[in-house]
Amino acid sequence: MEDPAQPPAIDETQPSRPTRATPSPGESRAVAFGIAAWFLPGLGHALQKMWGRALVVFFAVGLLVYAGASMKGNVFTRQGTDAFDKLGYIADLGTGSFYLFARAIETKGADVSQAGGDYGTRLLATAGVLNLLAALHAYEAARGHKA
């Protein structure tokens, strides 16, 4: 007969129940920095007091977005019909809040019938991918990896 006052004995022959992995505070902070870096280019580095990198990322992404949109590059929307449009939309979204800036300054629409518009499309996509790379860098730096 088991004594109710005693805690139940642990059966060590049974495998222990897997515990759900909870993110550490440092990991949550790193994710927050990564999201901040995506939303506003350079913010992830600025929050970690990496001022040089923050300024360079901010102005590099901003310049590429400004140049791309003012060269009448294609700022893709989610109404894209084919895979290239969808991939372009994902790349453009990589610029975070600057996507709205690009939409705001390109009021006359894209014109990819001339080379400038085609270059503009590439510059916008480059800005998005560059910002995603910078956000990943900010995330890794916040995790303590050498950066």
Add this chain to the structure above:
Amino acid sequence: MNAVPSLELTHFQAFLLFAVVISVAFGFLGRRRPKDRVKYILWSLFLFLLVGIGVGWAMFPFSR
């Protein structure tokens, strides 16, 4: 915001803008010490220009 003038760049100017901006960004993200950053930026820019102009010339025989 409709007062933004349209930017008209030649092929080479657009290519140069891309190469300079990306080289500087890569240099700052990839290296920590200022001297290393400058070396990385210059080397990266040189390679961008070399490959871009090289590919351009490689396509020249098929352009007409």
